[in-house]
Amino acid sequence: MDGTMHHATENERLPFPILLGDIGGTNARFSILVDEDAEPIRFPNVQTADYGTIDDAIRQDVLEKTAVRPRSAILAVAGPIEGDEIDLTNCDWVVRPMSLIAELGFDDILVLNDFEAQALAVACLTEDYRDVIGPSSTALTASRVVLGPGTGLGVAGLVHARDTWFPVPGEGGHVDIGPRSPRDFDIFPHLEPIEGRISAEQLLCGRGLVNIYRAVCAADGVSPTLALPSDVTAGWQSGSNHQAMETVSLFSTYLGRLAGDLALVFMAKGGVYLAGGISQKIIPALKQPEFRAAFEDKAPHSELMRYIPTFVVTHPLAALAGLGSYARTPAAYGISTQGRRWQR
Numbered sequence: 269m270d271g272t273m274h275h276a277t278e279n280e281r282l283p284f285p286i287l288l289g290d291i292g293g294t295n296a297r298f299s300i301l302v303d304e305d306a307e308p309i310r311f312p313n314v315q316t317a318d319y320g321t322i323d324d325a326i327r328q329d330v331l332e333k334t335a336v337r338p339r340s341a342i343l344a345v346a347g348p349i350e351g352d353e354i355d356l357t358n359c360d361w362v363v364r365p366m367s368l369i370a371e372l373g374f375d376d377i378l379v380l381n382d383f384e385a386q387a388l389a390v391a392c393l394t395e396d397y398r399d400v401i402g403p404s405s406t407a408l409t410a411s412r413v414v415l416g417p418g419t420g421l422g423v424a425g426l427v428h429a430r431d432t433w434f435p436v437p438g439e440g441g442h443v444d445i446g447p448r449s450p451r452d453f454d455i456f457p458h459l460e461p462i463e464g465r466i467s468a469e470q471l472l473c474g475r476g477l478v479n480i481y482r483a484v485c486a487a488d489g490v491s492p493t494l495a496l497p498s499d500v501t502a503g504w505q506s507g508s509n510h511q512a513m514e515t516v517s518l519f520s521t522y523l524g525r526l527a528g529d530l531a532l533v534f535m536a537k538g539g540v541y542l543a544g545g546i547s548q549k550i551i552p553a554l555k556q557p558e559f560r561a562a563f564e565d566k567a568p569h570s571e572l573m574r575y576i577p578t579f580v581v582t583h584p585l586a587a588l589a590g591l592g593s594y595a596r597t598p599a600a601y602g603i604s605t606q607g608r609r610w611q612r
């Protein structure tokens with residue numbers, strides 16, 4: 269934060285044109301908002317492994333592809349945002365805002381958490397970009413939750429208060445999850461605890477599909493034949509592998525169980541939104557009874573749960589859409605920029 273000409277207030281817009289970036293473990297996606305009204309300029313997805321640094325990726329895949337010179341950037345990253353060098357969780361890139369300012373000509377950089385960006389997306393997601401799971405489809409303007417099984421399990425709340433959306437990016441993917449049904453009690457002893465416990469992320473992510481599958485095989489006394497998360501969903505989809513089919517069914521149950529718990533915590537009458545790469549790949553399974561049954565199975569509040577809608581986010585670039593909405597109207601969102609905004 270050295271060398272600032274002035275301190276921006278929390279609600280102050282970053283200067284246009286604004287580069288928006290959603291930096292995942294595998295893919296980075298960029299767009300530029302030229303002004304408040306323009307449609308974003310889209311750039312092809314970047315594989316993070318193809319570039320040594322994010323600076324190179326931005327230079328070669330964005331700045332060299334357009335004559336527009338972004339003055340500022342809003343970047344959403346997976347990982348804790350502390351200090352002037354931000355290490356990303358699932359890739360080798362380090363975000364150095366001071367270097368982006370010095371080397372690439374930006375005046376103003378804001379770094380957000382990736383699930384904070386997903387929460388922003390969920391605040392403004394229209395019907396076209398969500399697939400309803402279950403009986404209720406009315407998403408009130410009320411608090412929401414987004415959870416996304418992908419490489420890991422991201423979770424964020426989205427509190428609605430004072431006409432403002434407040435994203436709450438926590439570490440909700442790491443809560444405990446335990447056995448509930450008799451079948452769970454057969455399977456859970458075959459899961460491998462980490463430091464004595466099973467956390468939601470051990471079941472509800474790509475690797476989690478494989479963990480559940482291996483435990484199901486162990487409970488059934490058969491040798492596992494599938495190694496990758498995509499093998500498990502393929503075995504489910506083709507109906508060719510009994511254990512893979514049960515795995516996806518259990519995955520839906522556990523996802524519904526956690527989604528319901530998070531809905532209770534946030535009183536999420538605005539709905540629970542399933543993001544992450546895996547949700548979109550198993551939509552037909554999520555539409556089977558297991559997901560909603562587990563979601564609503566929250567006595568003494570089952571009646572309340574029945575009216576809370578659940579959705580799969582189908583927007584291909586949801587995080588960028590969320591960042592774009594924030595870039596245009598920061599005052600609509602309760603985002604603290606303290607310690608996360610760097611200015612020339």
Ligand SMILES: Nc1ncnc2c1ncn2[C@@H]1O[C@H](COP(=O)(O)OP(=O)(O)OP(=O)(O)O)[C@@H](O)[C@H]1O
Pocket residue numbers: 291292293294295296417418419420473474475477497498499501502544545546549
């Ligand atoms: N067909 C599939 N079925 C099940 N899991 C899959 C399939 N294809 C990929 N996966 C798993 O999905 C996970 C990746 O999820 P996702 O696409 O959401 O990535 P991500 O964590 O958002 O990272 P990025 O932001 O870089 O895309 C990996 O664990 C991968 O093994």
